[in-house]
Each structure stands twice: as structure tokens, then as C-alpha cells.
Amino acid sequence: MLEQAFNGLVGGAFFALLALGLAVIFGMLGVVNFAHGAFYMLGAFGTYILLDSYGVSFWLALVLVPLALGLFGTVLEVLFIRRLAPLDPLYNFLFTFGLALILQDLVKRQYGVQSQPYPRPDELSGSIDLGLFTYPAYQVFVLGVSVAVCVLVWVVLTRTRIGMIVRAATERPELTRALGIDVGRWVAPVFGFGIALAGLAGVLAAPMRAVNPLMGGDLIITVFAVVVIGGLGSIFGSVAAGFGIGLVSALGNLYVPALSQTLVFILMAVVLLWRPAGLFGREDALV
Amino acid sequence: MTRTPLVGRLGTRPVLLAAGLVIALALPWLIYPPVAMDIACWALFAAALDLLLGFTGLLSFGHAAFWGGSAYVTGLISLHLGMPFPVAVLGGAAGAALLALPVGYLSVRLRGIYFAMVTLAFAQMIYFIVNQWRDVTGGENGLQGVPRELFGLDLSDPFIFYYVGLPLVLAGFFGAWRIVHSPFGRVLISIRDNPARAQALGYPVERYKLLAFVLSAALSGLAGGLFAISHGFASLQDVYWTTSGQVVMMVVLGGIGTLWGGAIGAGLVVSLNDYLSTAGFQEVGIVTGSIFVFVVLVFRRGIWGTAQQLLTRRSGNPRAEPSSPGTGEDAAPKREGVSL
Numbered sequence: 001m002l003e004q005a006f007n008g009l010v011g012g013a014f015f016a017l018l019a020l021g022l023a024v025i026f027g028m029l030g031v032v033n034f035a036h037g038a039f040y041m042l043g044a045f046g047t048y049i050l051l052d053s054y055g056v057s058f059w060l061a062l063v064l065v066p067l068a069l070g071l072f073g074t075v076l077e078v079l080f081i082r083r084l085a086p087l088d089p090l091y092n093f094l095f096t097f098g099l100a101l102i103l104q105d106l107v108k109r110q111y112g113v114q115s116q117p118y119p120r121p122d123e124l125s126g127s128i129d130l131g132l133f134t135y136p137a138y139q140v141f142v143l144g145v146s147v148a149v150c151v152l153v154w155v156v157l158t159r160t161r162i163g164m165i166v167r168a169a170t171e172r173p174e175l176t177r178a179l180g181i182d183v184g185r186w187v188a189p190v191f192g193f194g195i196a197l198a199g200l201a202g203v204l205a206a207p208m209r210a211v212n213p214l215m216g217g218d219l220i221i222t223v224f225a226v227v228v229i230g231g232l233g234s235i236f237g238s239v240a241a242g243f244g245i246g247l248v249s250a251l252g253n254l255y256v257p258a259l260s261q262t263l264v265f266i267l268m269a270v271v272l273l274w275r276p277a278g279l280f281g282r283e284d285a286l287v
Numbered sequence: 288m289t290r291t292p293l294v295g296r297l298g299t300r301p302v303l304l305a306a307g308l309v310i311a312l313a314l315p316w317l318i319y320p321p322v323a324m325d326i327a328c329w330a331l332f333a334a335a336l337d338l339l340l341g342f343t344g345l346l347s348f349g350h351a352a353f354w355g356g357s358a359y360v361t362g363l364i365s366l367h368l369g370m371p372f373p374v375a376v377l378g379g380a381a382g383a384a385l386l387a388l389p390v391g392y393l394s395v396r397l398r399g400i401y402f403a404m405v406t407l408a409f410a411q412m413i414y415f416i417v418n419q420w421r422d423v424t425g426g427e428n429g430l431q432g433v434p435r436e437l438f439g440l441d442l443s444d445p446f447i448f449y450y451v452g453l454p455l456v457l458a459g460f461f462g463a464w465r466i467v468h469s470p471f472g473r474v475l476i477s478i479r480d481n482p483a484r485a486q487a488l489g490y491p492v493e494r495y496k497l498l499a500f501v502l503s504a505a506l507s508g509l510a511g512g513l514f515a516i517s518h519g520f521a522s523l524q525d526v527y528w529t530t531s532g533q534v535v536m537m538v539v540l541g542g543i544g545t546l547w548g549g550a551i552g553a554g555l556v557v558s559l560n561d562y563l564s565t566a567g568f569q570e571v572g573i574v575t576g577s578i579f580v581f582v583v584l585v586f587r588r589g590i591w592g593t594a595q596q597l598l599t600r601r602s603g604n605p606r607a608e609p610s611s612p613g614t615g616e617d618a619a620p621k622r623e624g625v626s627l
Contacts, residue, residue: 105571262412
């Protein structure tokens with residue numbers, strides 16, 4: 001049971017990284033990025049391609065892939081997302097939906113739907129004795145990285161000048177602008193950063209999950225449910241809900257296996273009934 | 288109102304209606320009849336979604352749940368009860384409406400992007416349930432061998448089946464048209480344009496939205512059930528999120544808030560998909576995704592909306608088509624582009 005709880009936390013680590021990226025982007029741009037799952041998939045595929053074609057190690061990929069995807073995201077924001085920003089936010093949702101279809105099927109065309117194998121890095125191939133049970137070292141690493149990144153983002157947002165600007169721009173964009181801060185300058189990098197987080201989750205997923213073009217599509221919808229539970233726009237809520245949902249689904253899976261995939265959505269329904277803005281969301285964010 | 292647009296109105300509407308009917312009747316002569324049936328089903332599905340998107344201002348990204356849910360219910364009724372197919376399809380539509388009740392109840396309190404995400408999530412839940420409930424739904428194999436039963440008539444010829452199934456589609460379209468042009472539809476439009484004012488005028492906004500949601504789901508179910516009968520099976524694809532996205536694309540491509548635009552979008556997208564799959568191109572998402580991106584970036588009024596705008600401009604009167612809300616000058620409002 002403890003082991004199952006740990007599995008849940010590792011699953012939650014992916015939810016949290018993806019939800020964090022979504023929340024950061026939504027906070028700054030008001031855009032719900034449907035292509036987030038596609039970028040997660042690209043992260044995993046990038047890692048696979050780097051090793052398969054160029055012999056680039058997992059550790060280098062862990063740095064290179066998020067950087068490359070972050071750059072891609074930044075360019076994407078400047079070229080397209082920005083153009084749609086003055087319109088109803090649903091247009092950007094539709095745009096990223098189309099983008100997700102394109103990216104997914106481009107990869108599918110090249111590599112087919114079967115899963116590509118990716119070995120665990122040698123340094124993490126063993127197990128770690130956690131006292132009560134032994135656990136694969138790689139999974140412990142994933143959990144550690146995810147927690148570290150979430151904490152780091154939290155520290156940057158609350159303790160640095162950049163974080164202050166981002167938070168201010170999220171809460172009161174006009175007022176922030178009136179105070180002489182160039183909000184527009186930060187939009188593209190923040191979007192890129194959110195994409196980089198999705199890419200990072202993808203790299204981490206490569207050695208432990210099936211690398212295939214469809215890996216992101218279903219996952220992202222589950223992450224949407226996680227974000228709704230945590231409260232759209234609440235960065236803390238998204239991360240907390242990410243780990244929490246991971247834990248709850250794993251334990252639910254232990255007791256009621258039939259519900260393993262649907263439990264998240266049942267929880268979402270309950271939360272919507274009780275607090276429509278999500279556990280950590282503000283009511284006025286609903287509009 | 289001047290005299291010219293009134294004459295124009297009396298003139299164009301029956302002409303357009305007649306043209307639509309002629310196209311609907313002639314379709315299986317022009318293209319492969321099963322594809323014609325697909326277009327008819329998707330056209331009704333698109334109109335059902337537009338009822339919600341264009342006339343109530345709610346973008347549902349989970350309508351696959353109602354289209355596909357009805358496909359399964361219709362299939363089960365046909366398989367196990369041997370009912371005539373129109374009864375099975377109506378049963379499927381009723382099932383979709385029933386399903387829409389709790390989903391809508393939880394979703395209509397949310398707006399805009401939130402509503403889209405939550406409907407998408409609920410539809411994914413339906414997908415997982417259908418996928419897991421193998422004993423009933425056949426899991427990944429879907430429901431196979433759904434019969435086309437109608438008093439023992441031989442409906443195996445898709446050309447004949449088209450004309451037998453078409454009345455259901457036309458009835459659905461008539462229903463959607465009636466809803467839009469009823470006092471109830473006017474209230475929906477007012478909710479779309481200004482929910483706060485509608486509320487202040489004493490309309491229970493959420494209850495209206497819920498009813499619109501359920502009606503839209505029922506019409507989607509009508510289309511999805513007929514689709515299942517036409518193909519002889521219901522598959523997981525019917526409840527998958529790409530289906531929800533595809534119907535949204537048809538409506539946006541055809542023109543949001545035009546009701547008939549979605550039919551044009553459906554015709555184009557279904558024909559294109561058919562062409563691609565016959566050509567052996569499997570990654571349809573590359574093409575449909577590109578159309579999506581193109582339409583959203585530079586063609587937001589859609590085909591019908593653009594045509595209407597051109598007509599309006601020519602007649603020099605911004606209110607020449609007052610019977611079609613959601614487009615034209617008076618609905619290209621506060622923000623640039625069509626308001627969602």
C-alpha cells in the first residue's frame with residue numbers, strides 16, 4: 001500500500017509538471033494550451049531521437065530538449081498566439097487544438113503508432129532501499145526532479161523581481177503596465193517556459209512510459225481535469241492537485257480497479273458541485 | 288427598416304431553403320452514397336453544436352460524448368431489442384439528452400474556456416467508461432454488426448438507405464431551426480450577448496443554458512445514432528476527443544452562429560477526409576489541424592459568415608439578413624472576429 005502511494009506520487013509528479021506549465025501560461029496569457037500534451041510527447045520523442053540517431057545521453061537530453069522546446073514555444077507565441085491574444089481566449093484554445101493535431105500526426109507519420117523503447121540511464125537502473133520497501137531508483141529521481149522544479153518555480157515567483165512582475169501582470173495587467181513595467185516583454189518567455197516544463201515532463205517520461213505519438217493527447221485532458229480541481233489560474237492549486245490526484249488515483253486503483261481512469265473526472269464533478277472555482281481558485285477567475 | 292431588405296428577405300430565404308433541400312436530395316447522385324449519409328449526419332451534428340456555440344455562446348468541447356454515446360445506445364437497442372432503426376435512433380437521442388443533464392448541470396455554471404475544458408473532461412470520462420465496460424460496449428472492438436431494421440425492408444443499398452434516413456436529419460434540422468427562431472431561442476441569443484442583462488430581466492440564465500445544452504445533445508444524439516446505423520457499428524472513435532474537435536472545426540469553418548454554415552463545413556471536411564483516406568493518407572490530423580489553424584488565424588467568420596458579409600455589403604444595408612443572428616455587422620461586436 002505504501003508502495004502504491006509512492007507510485008501515485010510519481011504519477012502525480014507528471015501531472016504536477018504539466019499542470020504547472022498550463023497554470024503559468026494561463027496566468028500570464030489567459031490561454032489554455034491544448035497543445036501542452038503534444039509538447040510533452042515531443043519532449044519524449046526528442047529524447048528518443050537524440051539517443052537513437054545521435055547517441056546523445058539522457059542527461060544531456062534533460063537539458064537540451066526542454067531548452068529547444070522552450071525556444072520553439074517562444075517563437076510560437078510571437079508568431080501566432082500573440083496575434084490571437086486580443087480576441088476571445090477560445091480562439092487560442094482552438095488554435096492550440098489544431099496545432100496539437102498537426103504535431104501528433106506529423107510524429108505519427110514519421111514513426112507510426114507503436115511505442116519506441118528507451119532504456120533507463122545506467123546511473124539510475126537499480127533500486128533504492130527506502131526503509132519500508134525498495135523502489136526503482138529512476139522513479140525516485142523523477143519524483144525528486146518534479147518536486148525540485150515545482151519548489152524552484154515557487155521560489156522564483158515569490159522571491160524574485162521577475163516573479164513579482166509575472167504575478168503582478170497575472171493579477172492586474174493594466175495596473176502593472178501603468179506602473180511602467182513592460183508586461184509584453186515577459187509574455188513570450190513565460191509561454192516558452194511553460195512549454196519547456198511540458199518538454200521536461202516528456203523527457204522524464206521517456207524511460208518509464210511508452211514513447212508514442214498518442215501519449216500526450218489523453219494525458220492532457222486528464223491534466224485539464226486536475227487543473228479544474230486545483231483551480232484554473234492558481235499555480236499552487238495546480239501543483240497540489242497534481243500530486244494529490246496522483247496519490248488518490250493510485251490508491252483508488254488499489255481498492256476499486258475499475259475506476260482507475262475515471263476517478264479523476266468523478267473527483268472533478270464533486271469539486272465542481274462544491275466549489276465551482278476549484279479547490280484553490282478564486283470565484284472571480286471564473287468569468 | 289427600409290423596403291429593400293424586406294423584399295430581399297422574402298426572396299432569399301425560400302430560395303436558400305429550396306437550394307438546401309435540392310442539395311440534400313441530390314447528394315447521393317453526386318457522390319458515393321455512404322459518404323453522402325456521413326455528410327448528412329455530420330451536418331446535423333454541426334448544427335446541434337452551433338445551437339450551443341453560435342446561439343448560446345457556449346463552446347462545448349465534449350460533444351463526442353453525446354454523438355458517440357447515442358451511437359452506442361442506438362447500437363445496443365438495435366442489436367438486443369431488434370427495434371426499427373428510427374426507434375433505436377430516437378432512443379439513442381433520448382440517451383444522449385439524459386446524459387447531458389448531469390454533465391450540463393455541472394458545466395453551465397462555468398463560462399468560456401472553463402466550460403470548454405470541463406465538457407472536454409466529462410467527454411473523456413465517457414470515453415474511458417465505454418472503453419472499460421467491455422461486456423456491454425465491446426471495448427476496443429466497438430459494437431459490431433448493428434442491423435438496419437425497418438419492418439423487414441431491404442435497406443442494405445446505401446443509396447436507398449440515404450433516403451430512408453434523410454427524414455430524420457431533416458427533422459433534426461427543422462428542430463434546430465425552430466429552436467433558434469422561437470422566443471426561447473431569442474432568450475438564448477440575449478444570454479449569449481449579455482448574460483448579466485438577461486439575468487436582470489428575470490430569465491433564469493443557467494436553466495436556459497442547461498435546456499439548450501440538453502437540446503443540443505439530443506440533436507447530436509440523433510445524428511450520432513443514425514451514423515451508427517449507417518455504418519453498422521459504433522466505435523471508440525465516436526466518443527473520442529478528436530470527434531469533439533472535428534465538429535467544432537466544421538462549425539468554425541462554416542461560420543459560427545449561422546446554423547447552415549456547419550453543414551457546409553461538414554460537407555467539406557467529410558469529403559476531404561474521405562478523399563485522404565482513399566488516397567491512403569492516414570495522418571488526417573495534419574490536414575484537419577492545418578485547416579483549423581488557418582481558419583482560426585485568418586478566416587474567423589467562416590464560409591457562410593463571409594458570404595453573408597459580402598452580400599450585406601453589396602446591398603449596402605448592415606441589417607439585410609436580420610433573421611440570422613450571430614453574424615453580420617451587429618454580431619461582429621466588441622472584439623474583432625465573431626464572438627464565441
